[in-house]
Amino acid sequence: MSLLNYFKRTKPNTARLAKERLQILVAHERSARNQPSYLPELQKELMAVIKKYVQVNQDDISINYESDDDQETLELNIVLPEHD
Amino acid sequence: MSLLNYFKRTKPNTARLAKERLQILVAHERSARNQPSYLPELQKELMAVIKKYVQVNQDDISINYESDDDQETLELNIVLPEHD
Numbered sequence: 001m002s003l004l005n006y007f008k009r010t011k012p013n014t015a016r017l018a019k020e021r022l023q024i025l026v027a028h029e030r031s032a033r034n035q036p037s038y039l040p041e042l043q044k045e046l047m048a049v050i051k052k053y054v055q056v057n058q059d060d061i062s063i064n065y066e067s068d069d070d071q072e073t074l075e076l077n078i079v080l081p082e083h084d
Numbered sequence: 085m086s087l088l089n090y091f092k093r094t095k096p097n098t099a100r101l102a103k104e105r106l107q108i109l110v111a112h113e114r115s116a117r118n119q120p121s122y123l124p125e126l127q128k129e130l131m132a133v134i135k136k137y138v139q140v141n142q143d144d145i146s147i148n149y150e151s152d153d154d155q156e157t158l159e160l161n162i163v164l165p166e167h168d
Contacts, residue, residue: 025109038137
């Protein structure tokens with residue numbers, strides 16, 4: 001199953017009533033341990049790019065970062081402001 | 085179930101033998117139809133940011149873009165070159 005199918009499968013039926021959302025997932029599957037992580041810095045640059053395209057309030061961004069030996073994952077969830 | 089769990093659940097057992105991979109997913113859940121999509125342009129800028137952090141060969145990037153009425157999804161799969 002592709003990740004695209006996963007997004008579709010889990011989309012709630014109430015989506016049309018909800019605010020617009022933007023979700024970004026970055027997963028890095030590492031071959032070597034103990035190599036420095038660039039995801040925190042990457043996160044800042046991704047946010048700078050996103051802000052060029054959509055209005056984002058800092059309060060509407062939730063960030064989740066997880067790391068283990070061979071995988072690190074960065075998750076950005078952004079609720080976009082309503083527009084007319 | 086969070087998306088983070090999804091990543092972990094689907095990680096193959098052969099991951100440690102594989103090359104490093106970077107995967108980026110951008111999902112935009114829209115409240116209004118017919119609004120212009122910014123994901124193709126966003127994709128170019130994301131790639132420019134990624135290339136600042138990791139060596140990426142164009143041949144090692146696969147891109148998948150899907151769109152329907154209220155959801156568009158951009159998927160970037162990048163196989164990173166081996167390093168010593």
